[in-house]
Amino acid sequence: MSYLIPSYLLSIEEENLKELRGDLWNDDPVPADLKVGDTTYDVDIAYRGSFTRKLRKKSYRIEFINPKSFCDAREIHLNAEYKDPSFIRNKLSFDFFHDLGVLAPQSQHxxxxxxxxxxxxxxxxxxxxxxFLQTRELPLGPIYYAVNNNANFSLMKDETMKNSLLSGYRRAFGSSSDDDLLLDLISKINTIPLANFADEISKCINIDKFLRWLAGxxxxxxxxxxxxNYALYHNSESSLFEIIPWDYDATWGRNVEGEIMRHNYVPLDGKKNNHLCYLLMRVPELRKLYKSILEEILETKFTVDYMENNIISLHEALRPHVLTDPYKKNILGKFDHEPKFICQFIRDRSCYLKKQLVDFD
Structure with a gap:
C-alpha cells in the first residue's frame, strides 16, 4: 500500500501569530483553524519541544476544540524533524517498537x-x-510524561537528593491521587533488597515489556x-506500569543535532543513569531474560532484511515532498544518502551488540 501524505491547512489570525511568535517558551496556545480534507476544526496551537523551539522550523502541539476530536485524538503533535536529514527516524523507531510488542504512538507524515x-x-x-488508551481498547489508567532528566527512577540526581520523587514527571492523564502509584513505584525501586528485586518489582512493572523497550x-x-523521552502508563487491570517511547528522532546513528554517533556509543545494557535499568541488569535472572529478548530481536527484527523495505518505501514517498520543503529542499543529496546510512548503522550496531552479548552473563 502506498504511503499517502496529506496536506493540512492552518489559518492563524495575524495578531495571534504575532502572540505565538512573541515568546518561544510560552506554552499557552493561541486559537486557529485547521482544515484537513473537507473538515475545518477550531483548534488551539502552541509551540512544542525544548531546544527545537530555537530552530527556524518550529514544531507544534495542536488541541482540537470544535469538533473536539480528530482521528480519535484530542491532541496531536506536529514535529518539524528539522535536525533529522532523513525525516524518518522518529516514525521508523515507533514502527520498530510496535513490532517489538511495546506500546508506541502512531505517526504519519x-x-x-x-x-x-x-x-x-x-x-x-x-x-x-x-x-491513546481508548484507541487500543486498553483499560484507563494514569499516564506520566518523563519531561526531564530527573525522571531517572532514582532518589538522586547528580549526587543530590531530589526535592520530590515526582520530579521529572508531568501527569498527562489521571488525578492527583494517582501520584501515589508513581511515588510507590519509585520508592520500591530504591528500597527493595536486590535479593528480592525480581519478585517484588514484577508486581509493579510489566517486566517483559520494559525489557523489550530497553532492547528497542x-x-x-x-x-x-x-x-x-518516555511515558509511564499504569494499567488498572494488571496493576502494572508500562513504558512508552517518545521523541525518537535522535536515533539510528545520529544525535539531536543530526550529527553522526558511533555505533557503539550506547552500551548493551543502556545508560546506567537510569537507575531502574541499572538494578534490573544486576539481577541474574532478569539479565538472562533481557539477553534472550535482545538475541531474538537481533536475529528477527533489527536486521537490514527486515527494516530495509520500510526505510526505502518511506524515503521514496517523502522525496517529492522534501523537494518542496522550504527548509530542506537544498539538502536533497544528504537526504538521498540516508537509507544507505541507516542500513549501515543497523549492520554495525547489530554486529557490535552481538559481540557484546557473548560475555553478557
Missing part, C-alpha cells in the same frame, strides 16, 4: 500550509493520553531516551 504558505514536511505524532532503545541507540 503530513504537509503543513500556514496562511497559504507552504511550511514543509512534518511528522504528526499521536498524543499519549486517555484517547539500545538497538535504535536513543542516547537521551533513558531518563526522559
Amino acid at each position: 503530513i504537509n503543513l500550509i500556514r496562511n497559504g504558505t507552504h511550511k514543509g514536511l512534518y511528522l504528526q505524532l499521536e498524543s499519549v493520553d486517555e484517547f 532503545a539500545v538497538c535504535t541507540m536513543n542516547n537521551d531516551g533513558f531518563t526522559h
Whole structure:
C-alpha cells in the first residue's frame, strides 16, 4: 500500500501569530483553524519541544476544540524533524517498537500550509493520553510524561537528593491521587533488597515489556531516551506500569543535532543513569531474560532484511515532498544518502551488540 501524505491547512489570525511568535517558551496556545480534507476544526496551537523551539522550523502541539476530536485524538503533535536529514527516524523507531510488542504512538507524515504558505514536511505524532488508551481498547489508567532528566527512577540526581520523587514527571492523564502509584513505584525501586528485586518489582512493572523497550532503545541507540523521552502508563487491570517511547528522532546513528554517533556509543545494557535499568541488569535472572529478548530481536527484527523495505518505501514517498520543503529542499543529496546510512548503522550496531552479548552473563 502506498504511503499517502496529506496536506493540512492552518489559518492563524495575524495578531495571534504575532502572540505565538512573541515568546518561544510560552506554552499557552493561541486559537486557529485547521482544515484537513473537507473538515475545518477550531483548534488551539502552541509551540512544542525544548531546544527545537530555537530552530527556524518550529514544531507544534495542536488541541482540537470544535469538533473536539480528530482521528480519535484530542491532541496531536506536529514535529518539524528539522535536525533529522532523513525525516524518518522518529516514525521508523515507533514502527520498530510496535513490532517489538511495546506500546508506541502512531505517526504519519503530513504537509503543513500556514496562511497559504507552504511550511514543509512534518511528522504528526499521536498524543499519549486517555484517547491513546481508548484507541487500543486498553483499560484507563494514569499516564506520566518523563519531561526531564530527573525522571531517572532514582532518589538522586547528580549526587543530590531530589526535592520530590515526582520530579521529572508531568501527569498527562489521571488525578492527583494517582501520584501515589508513581511515588510507590519509585520508592520500591530504591528500597527493595536486590535479593528480592525480581519478585517484588514484577508486581509493579510489566517486566517483559520494559525489557523489550530497553532492547528497542539500545538497538535504535536513543542516547537521551533513558531518563526522559518516555511515558509511564499504569494499567488498572494488571496493576502494572508500562513504558512508552517518545521523541525518537535522535536515533539510528545520529544525535539531536543530526550529527553522526558511533555505533557503539550506547552500551548493551543502556545508560546506567537510569537507575531502574541499572538494578534490573544486576539481577541474574532478569539479565538472562533481557539477553534472550535482545538475541531474538537481533536475529528477527533489527536486521537490514527486515527494516530495509520500510526505510526505502518511506524515503521514496517523502522525496517529492522534501523537494518542496522550504527548509530542506537544498539538502536533497544528504537526504538521498540516508537509507544507505541507516542500513549501515543497523549492520554495525547489530554486529557490535552481538559481540557484546557473548560475555553478557
